[in-house]
Amino acid sequence: MNRDGRFPRVLHVVIYMALRGRVMSSTEIAQMLTTNPVVVRRMLAGLRDGGFVETSKGPGGGWRVVKSLDAMTLRDIFDALDRPGLKIADTARYHPDCPVEAAVNVALAEVDDAVTDMMLTRYATTTLADIARAAKTIS
């Protein structure tokens, strides 16, 4: 459990719930992900703030997907999760006046920016509906 695994787990849950079209409690989702309800609430909190899911309390309550899978891209979910695990290489800040350090930082930042840009662009072109269709092809 080293790195951030929220992204695939959240995608799994959202697509699953949307396909089922029914409310799921945090406890149900937790069993599905072999974790516990608090972790689920934390994971999905960003999606609620982003307007992709809604919650209701009390008996019969839980989580409900309120957008079409066509209207949600990987990018939307990634952003709603606050871009987990992004930032590929750090930059050093030990010698603000050293031109070598500055040049290293520039070179790494250029690659980093290009790579991040590409990733976000590709995420933006894939909808959750695309993944759901692929899942149906598999099964």
Add this chain to the structure above:
Amino acid sequence: MNRDGRFPRVLHVVIYMALRGRVMSSTEIAQMLTTNPVVVRRMLAGLRDGGFVETSKGPGGGWRVVKSLDAMTLRDIFDALDRPGLKIADTARYHPDCPVEAAVNVALAEVDDAVTDMMLTRYATTTLADIARAAKTIS
């Protein structure tokens, strides 16, 4: 000190040493990076194994760059460091038979592979000499 900061630090040191063309002890390098000699030896161990630097013991000993900056790319150093911090998104392995999880993993892996490929390709096209030239332009 959260993420892996070896890459920029190692680049800084190697370019600096090559430009100076002299041996530097782990202690000297440590002062330059505001850390301590053991961390430096750990950081540079991979570069020695990769044949980019050599070490000598005893008085007057230390680290020496043995390849031309033209002959070292960002990719070379990145690989010598064992690709620090790579792996952007994890894949979930909770339900081996779930087509949704499988489809999610495929979609994420596709982006991940493309992005990693692009990063390594761009790293491979930049030599440390390029960075050294950029540093001279800055100063």
Add this chain to the structure above:
DNA sequence: CAGTGTGTAACATGTATAGTTACCTATAAC
């Protein structure tokens, strides 16, 4: 008001990098 749900704070756990201490071996200078 009893039962079921979310919302969250507080704390525990697992893992990775970084930093530190201690001790080993190798080598240059004398």
Add this chain to the structure above:
DNA sequence: GTTATAGGTAACTATACATGTTACACACTG
């Protein structure tokens, strides 16, 4: 050979972060 200086490395601590867990407050349904 002795001494000082260098790297090599194991073992430990510190820090950061995602995850897991416990406990409790609050909200809604019947």
